[in-house]
Amino acid sequence: MTEEGRRKLPVVIVCGLHSEARREVVEGLLATVPHSVALHHDLSTATGATVRRILRDATGELSTGETPLVNDCACCALREDLVPELRRLADGGLTRLAVLELWDSVEPKSMAEVIAVHGADGFEVTNVITAIDPTLVLPCLTNGDDLAEAGLAAAPADQRTVGDTWARQVEYAPVLALVDSPAADDEDRALIRQLNPMARQVRSDSDELARLAVAGFDVGAAAAGQHPACALLPQEAEEAGVSTLVWRRHRPFHPERLYDALEDLCCAAARSRGRFWLADRPDTLLSWDAAGGALCVENTGPWLASLPDAAWAMVEPYRRAAAALDWHTEHGDRCQHLVFVSPGLDRDGLTGLLESCLLTDEEYRAGREAWKNLPAAFDALLDPV
Known part of the structure; x- marks a missing residue:
């Protein structure tokens, strides 16, 4: 043979x-x-x-x-x-x-x-x-x-x-x-x-x-x-006291308010993961990975919407498919897509805390140039010296 x-x-x-x-x-x-x-x-x-x-x-x-x-x-x-x-x-x-x-x-x-x-x-x-x-x-x-x-x-x-x-x-x-x-x-x-x-x-x-x-x-x-950019994240579920909350939004996070809420958010569920974006880093896809009260946030590269069209041909099909599912007319594939899994999950309290970390209507209307001047609260976490 x-x-x-x-x-x-x-x-x-x-x-x-x-x-x-x-x-x-x-x-x-x-x-x-x-x-x-x-x-x-x-x-x-x-x-x-x-x-x-x-x-x-x-x-x-x-x-x-x-x-x-x-x-x-x-x-x-x-x-x-x-x-x-x-x-x-x-x-x-x-x-x-x-x-x-x-x-x-x-x-x-x-x-x-x-x-x-x-x-x-x-x-x-x-x-x-x-x-x-x-x-x-x-x-x-x-x-x-x-x-x-x-x-x-x-x-x-x-x-x-x-x-x-x-x-x-x-x-x-x-x-x-x-x-x-x-x-x-x-x-x-x-x-x-x-x-x-x-x-x-x-x-x-x-x-x-x-x-x-x-x-x-x-x-x-x-x-x-x-991979954080195209992970097959769980869907909404509720069974035997265990809940899965899927939270998706397109509006960016206010970096300082999110940073201040990190401890409460990562302790709110036994497991949470996903991808998100910050107003002062609009081109950066950030990953969220938390378990046991420990959170890892990492820069995982650019959002596809921030890349030139010519670069898309070099992107894996899985990534392009995930981007298409999350596509927004204004922000492209930039999104908040976080999943929290835990027994005894406080859905309403967790949702309210996440919503409070987004830009307000007034902050959102100020536009991207103004967002760049927001407190760069994640610099120490993402750009350590």
């Missing part, structure tokens, strides 16, 4: 902060899919300047090894070691499915993209599964501790929190595998559904996982679904 005609080795990524739930999913796949193996890099050994690699099948460990840290970063070592291991499994021709079990705080997006770049090597991502203990979803989501404080940092400079890391693990995966937890209630399950309403939910011990593991995965579409 030619190199081009050889079947690529399917790789399913299993991730999640809940290690016991993750292990249950992996063991289930190994038991169900003949000639499957699980590859796991234990980053807890990184304090000793190495990452431990474990390869196992349904009968137990097949091999172990160590790889040195790269740039003092455990995740970098994982990436450097991962591709050769997958290439070796693919070349061997005996493995039917490779289950990549990520360590607790490793996010699947970066690993899926590493594998996609090396797709010509004979392997490909066929799905991403996040393993979940429903009773731990809210405690993890509202945990604002740095990963370093929890002993889960992948590098000395890792500034992620438990809450935002967990949120992205849940929101990225097309499949959510839930372990059977008698203590879980309707609120726990509603929260999971509203965090990622597009995901397929299955029991962690379901035989269906074997089929879903090779169902197919589009790395580019998954990345676009997470």
Whole structure:
């Protein structure tokens, strides 16, 4: 058989902060899919300047090894070691499915993209599964501790929190595998559904996982679904005391009033995310990402409306489609599109606070030249010295 005609080795990524739930999913796949193996890099050994690699099948460990840290970063070592291991499994021709079990705080997006770049090597991502203990979803989501404080940092400079890391693990995966937890209630399950309403939910011990593991995965579409400019944000929902509020406006925020309200806004919901714009920065698309009371606001480039027409041909179709959905005759794709998900959400209070941060009618009529003179409250946050 030619190199081009050889079947690529399917790789399913299993991730999640809940290690016991993750292990249950992996063991289930190994038991169900003949000639499957699980590859796991234990980053807890990184304090000793190495990452431990474990390869196992349904009968137990097949091999172990160590790889040195790269740039003092455990995740970098994982990436450097991962591709050769997958290439070796693919070349061997005996493995039917490779289950990549990520360590607790490793996010699947970066690993899926590493594998996609090396797709010509004979392997490909066929799905991403996040393993979940429903009773731990809210405690993890509202945990604002740095990963370093929890002993889960992948590098000395890792500034992620438990809450935002967990949120992205849940929101990225097309499949959510839930372990059977008698203590879980309707609120726990509603929260999971509203965090990622597009995901397929299955029991962690379901035989269906074997089929879903090779169902197919589009790395580019998954990345676009997470990008602030075109994210596939949840829709309005209300179930079992859990609410999703979708707040969309075209009028810009007053930078100082929004800045003063940041603490109240990011603590108003267990999870919030989206995109927004400020009156004094009309060409800058800003991302909003909050969990566990910790908020990250970043400059993610220009709004499409601020680009020359010739530049649109170089913009990804996902981005152009998202811009068309939000298009405004005066402001183009500039908009406030924020989503808040939480049990016990105070919809009216949150909406009122957001509305109070917009420009007033008088401020709006003053026009863009006047907006440039508004207090540049976000400069310290977005343009640190």
